[in-house]
Amino acid sequence: MAARSKLYLILAVVAAAIASHVLSGGAAPEIPALNAYYYDVLIGIGINIILAVGLNLVNGYTGQFSLGHAGFMAAGAYASSWLTLSYGYALGSSGFATTTIFLLALLMGGGIAALAGLIVGVPSLRLKGDYLAIVTLGFNEIIKGVIQNCDALGAQRGLGGMVQHTTFFWTFALAAVTVYVVVSLVNSTYGRGFLAVRDDEIAAEAMGINTTKYKVLAFVLGAFFAGIAGGLYAHFKQFIHPEGFNFMKSVDVVVMVILGGMGSTAGVCVAAVLLTILPELLRYVSRIEALPEWLRHIAENRMIIYSLLLIILMLTRPQGLFGAVNLRKKKA
Amino acid sequence: MADKLLELLQQIVNGLSQGAIYALIALGYTMVFGVLRFINFAHGDVYMLGAFVGFYLGPKALRLFSEGPSYPGAALVLLLAMALCAIIGIVIERLCYRPLRERPKLTVLITAIGVSLFLENAGQYVFGADPKSFPEVITDRALEIPESWGKISGLTITVSQVLVFGVTLFLMFGLSHIVRKTKLGMAMRALSFNPVAAQLMGINVDVVISFTFGLGSALAGAAGILTSIQQPSIDPLMGVNAGLKAFVAAVLGGIGNLQGAALGGLLIGLVEALVVGYVNPTYRDPIVFGVLILILLFKPTGLLGASEREKV
C-alpha cells in the first residue's frame, strides 16, 4: 500500500515536470505557450490544493474547526519573502543558486508557519467547537496585526518585489507531496488517532490515546503546508498584503474543505479546483451582455454565491461532495 | 498633572461609550448562546441591518414628528429598528438554524458563517458598498459641564454618549427582568439548563427559541441605531468588526451571563480606548484578540461565569 502511494507520488511529480515543460512551449514549438492569465489560474489551483488539503487534516480528519488558516499562509508568505528579498543571491546568481534559496525560503516559510501552528494549537487543546473557531480567528487577526506593525515587512502597505520563482512544476510537485504526506499519514496509525479525536475525544482519552499529541500534530502539519502555499503565492504574485490573509481568505479555504467533504482528500482537491475556477467563470458570466443586470451583478460578487452555497450545503448535504464524515447523525 | 488626568478621564468616557455598544451586541450573543449553546455568527450583521433600517426609514419616521431631529422621532426609529431586526432574527432562525437543530454543532456554526457572509455581501449588492450617511435623528452636542466643577469642565461628554449608555443600561435591566420574572424568561432558563427536560415539561421549544432570537436581534438592532447616531457613516461590513469585538466581550464576561456581557463590553471598550490613546492604535485589534485568548486559556468561563463541569 505504501509502496503504491510512493509510486503515485513519483508519477505525479514526473507528470508535473512534463506538463510544465509542455505548457511553457519548450516541448514542441507548435504547442502554444500558456497565456499568462490561465497560468495564473492554474498556479492558483495548485496553491489552493495545498491549502485545502492541509486544512482538511485539521478540520476534516481531526475535527478541530480552524478558521485561521490564512494566518499560517501569511506567516509562510512573509517569512519566505523576507529570506529571498534579503538573501536571494547569497549563493550566487545562477538559476540553481536562486532556486536553492527559493526552496530554502519555502521551507523556512513552512517552518515559521508550523511554529505559529504550534502556538495556536496548544491553547486550542482546551477548547472545542465554537470557542476553538473564534480563537483561531483571533490568532489569524493577531498574526495579521504583527505583520501590520512590522515595518520591515511592509506593515500595512504590503511587501513586494519578490522574484517570480514559483513555477508550475514547483507548485504541483509540492501539491503532490502535500497530498502524499496527508494521505499516508491518515492511512497509518496516526490516522486512527486523528479520527478518534474527531469522533469522540473523551472516549479516545479513555482509550489511552494522547489526544494532545494528535491535535497539536494536526495543527502544526496543516500550518506547515499553509506556509508552503503562502511562500509559493508570494513568489508568484510578487506582492503580498496583510489584508489578503484575513478572515475572508480563511473562509475561502474552509468553503473548499466543506464543499469537498471534510475528511476526504480527494473531495477537497476537487473542491479546490472548482472553487479556484469559479470566480473566474463568474467574472466571464458577469460580462455576458445578454444576461439580466441583477444576474450579472451577483456573478460579480462571488461571495454571495459562496455564502449561499455554504448554507444550502449545510442544510442539504453537509458531508459535501465526497464527504466521509457523517454530519447527519443525531447526537444521542 | 490635571491635564493628564483630564485626558485620561476623557479616554475613559470614550471607552465606556464605545463599550456600551459592544455590551448591547454582546447581550444578544450571550443570550442566544445561553439558551441554544451556539454562537450566532450572523448577529453582528443584524446590527448592521438595524443601522440600515434606520437609514431608510429614519427620514420618514422623523417627518411624523417634526421636520428635523427630535427625541420622539429618534425613539420611533429605535423601536422600528428593534422590531424589524427581531423579525429578521426570527426568520433567519426559522429558515437556517431550526432544520439543523439535531445536527452536530459544527454544522450550525458553518451555516451561521454562511448566513453572516450572505447578509454582508447581499448588503453590499443591495445597499451599495460605499459608506452612507446616517440621517441625523438627534442633534448631538457636548454637554455643558459647569465651570464651577473645576478642571472637569474640560471633559466632553456628548448627548449621544449619555443616550447610548442610558439606553444600554435600560435594555440590560429590561432583559434581566424578562429572563428572571416572566414565564417566557423562565422557559428560556429551563431550556438553557436542559433542553430535553424542558420539552418534557411541556415547554414549546420552537416558540421559546424564536423568542430568544427575536429578543437578541432586537438588541442588536438597537445597537445599530445607537452606533449610527454617534458614528453616522454606515456600510454593509460594519457588523464584522463590531460583532467580533462584542463576541470577545461576551466571552470575557462569561458567555451565558447577562451582567457578564455588559461588563465585558465596557471593559473591551475601555481597553481599546486606552490602547489607542496611550500605546499604539495599530495594536488595538491584536490586543483585543489577545485578551480573548488569555481569558480562554486561564478562565474560559469568563469573569462572571460559573464553572461548567462537562459530564461524560
Place this chain on the structure above:
Amino acid sequence: MNKSPSFLAVLAFGSLVAGSALRAEDIKVGEFAALTGGSASFGQSSHKGTALAFDELNAAGGVLGRKFKLITEDDQSAAGQPATIVRKLISQDKVICVLGEVRSSATIEAAPICQENKIPLISPAATNPKVTEVGDYISRVCFIDPFQGTVMSKFALGKGWKKIAVLTDVKQDYSVGLADFFTKGIVAGGGQIVKEQKYSTGDKDFKPQLTSIKATKPDAIFIPGYYAEVALIGKQARLLGIKVPLLGGDGWVGDSLLKVAGNSLDGSFFSCHFSAEDKSEAVQEFVKKYKAKYNETPDDMAALGYDSAEILADAIKRAGTTDGDKLKTAIADTKGFKGVTGVITLDAQRNASKPAVILSIGGGGFHFEAAVAP
C-alpha cells in the same frame, strides 16, 4: 449553373475580407479602478472622466484611424485585486495600455506587472513617489506627494499655525507618504509637530486618537487620509471640542465627505488637483460636457481620469503606433499638454509638474482658496 455557387462564394469571401480590412481593429485600453468598496467615490469619478474622454475621442474618429475600446475592471477597493485584474487585462484582453489607479497602494501593486510585460501604465491620481520608481513604463498625470506635502506645510506655516498634529491612515501608502513630506516641510519651516496619531482605513471611532491630540493643544491638525474616515474625524473632533482648523490632501475629495461631515469641516483646507470654479475656458468646457453626460459636477479625480485618457491618445498620435516600447517613450515625452487639470509636462521621473489647488470648505461646498505652482 455550376458557376453561380462558386461565384457567390468568391463574392462573399471577398466582401468579408474587404469588410474586415476596412474596419480597423479597436485600440484596447484597460482601466482598473475602485468602482465599489470604501474608495468607490474615487473609482467612479475617475472612470467617468476617462469614459467621457474616450467617448469624445471616438466620436471624433479615434486616433490613427482606430477607435478606442475601454475595458474597465473593478478592484473593489481591495488589496490583491489590482494585481490579478491587471494581469488579466494584459494577457487576456491584450490591452495596449493600462489606466489607473487613483489610490497609490493599488497602483504600486499593479505597476510591476505592467513594467514586466512592457505595457505602459498611466495613473490619473496616485501621488506617492514610489509609483513611478517602479520603472520607465509607469507614468502619471498628477503631481506627487513631496510637492503636495510641501504645499500644505507652507500653507499652514503661512497662516501662522506652528504647532501641528498629524493623524495618519497607516493602511495607505498615500497617507503615510504625504504625512511624512508634510512633517518634513513643517519642521524645515520652523514649525513643530506636537503629536502623531494613527488610524486605519475602515475605522469609525476616532475619539481616543482625537482626545490624545487635543491634549497637546495644536494650532491645526493635518489629516492626509481618505474622505470616508476624514468626514467622521471632522464630526468627532468638533464634538470633542477641538476647534482648530483641519488640513488635508487630495484624498478628501469624495462626494460623501460633506454629506457625512455636515458643517464640521467648515473652515478646513485641503490640496487637490482641480477646482470646478476655475474660470478658464478649458475647465468650464469640461465641466459643461461632464454635467451634460453625468448630471453632476466633476471633481478632481474625474478631471484627472479625463486627462489621463487624453494624454494617452495624444501619445499614440505622436508615436504613430500602439507598440509598448515606442508608446511609453511618447508618453514620457509629453510636454506642455493642455489638460483640464492644468498644463501637463512629464519630468524625467515621468511625474507631472503642475500647480496644486488649495480648496476651503464652507457653506456646504468647496471653494477656491489658492493655486500653488511648483
